[in-house]
Amino acid sequence: MTIDEQLVAAAREAAAEAYAPYSDFAVGAALLTADGLVYTGANVENASFGLTMCAERAAVVKAVSEGQRDFAKLAIFAASAEPPLPCGACLQVLAEFGPDVEIIASNDTATIVTTLSELLPRPFHIEQDACGD
Numbered sequence: 001m002t003i004d005e006q007l008v009a010a011a012r013e014a015a016a017e018a019y020a021p022y023s024d025f026a027v028g029a030a031l032l033t034a035d036g037l038v039y040t041g042a043n044v045e046n047a048s049f050g051l052t053m054c055a056e057r058a059a060v061v062k063a064v065s066e067g068q069r070d071f072a073k074l075a076i077f078a079a080s081a082e083p084p085l086p087c088g089a090c091l092q093v094l095a096e097f098g099p100d101v102e103i104i105a106s107n108d109t110a111t112i113v114t115t116l117s118e119l120l121p122r123p124f125h126i127e128q129d130a131c132g133d
């Protein structure tokens with residue numbers, strides 16, 4: 001198996017842990033760090049719908065809260081009609097840590113390989129000088 005296939009398999013496995021009683025749309029993500037570790041995530045929905053956490057952000061939060069900052073690849077899996085590309089919120093959260101992340105989106109039949117900078121070419125960034133002090 002290639003590393004991309006391994007990541008998609010990890011994302012597929014993670015999707016099995018999704019908590020998605022409202023949408024019934026299970027998503028899994030697998031984030032590969034620059035030093036070769038893999039952090040997975042699944043979507044976690046909430047009765048207050050806006051509090052729902054996407055699979056991709058769940059993976060990023062797990063990785064960053066364990067000290068990781070440098071990400072090489074993110075695989076996303078859902079058994080959807082089209083391979084599930086990350087939503088805008090997840091792209092912005094990923095962009096916080098740099099533009100060079102390969103994105104591998106897969107369903108059971110097709111895979112799209114692209115990059116964060118292609119999906120979100122001009123993310124929002126704060127100029128540190130504008131933050132006072």
Ligand code: THU
Pocket residue numbers: 020023025027042043044045052053054055056085086087090
């Ligand atoms: N979802 C993700 O996990 N990732 C995305 O990039 C888009 C959407 C989840 C959120 C919600 O639980 C379900 O998919 C339907 O929107």
